Amino acid sequence: MNILFRALNDATRREILELLKDGDMTAGDIADKFDMSKPSISHHLDLLRQADLVASVKKGQFVLYSLNMTVIDEIMVWFMQFKPNTVQAEKLENRLHVSN
Secondary structure, three states: OOOHHHHOOOHHHHHHHHHHHHOOOEEEHHHHOOOOHHHHHHHHHHHHHHHOOOOEEEEEOOOEEEOOOOHHHHHHHHOOOOOOOOHHHHHHHHHHHHHO
């Protein structure tokens, strides 16, 4: 989980994920969207791959990147456990109003 949060803790990597939500892209296409060197983008893509947030497939001389929706879904489920359900939220709200 630490590597996942480390990967998400960078604005460039989050922007790469946003780009990939619209479809698969090559490393070159991703790099063209940023004002930084291609090796820097490759480093960001490698960290996203290590966190399993993106998958990569070699297509000839290109590497095609895509979102790993399985991991994204697992993250969402994990985060949702912290959201109280409606009944619990109402009980908590009522307790807060009573104690004030």
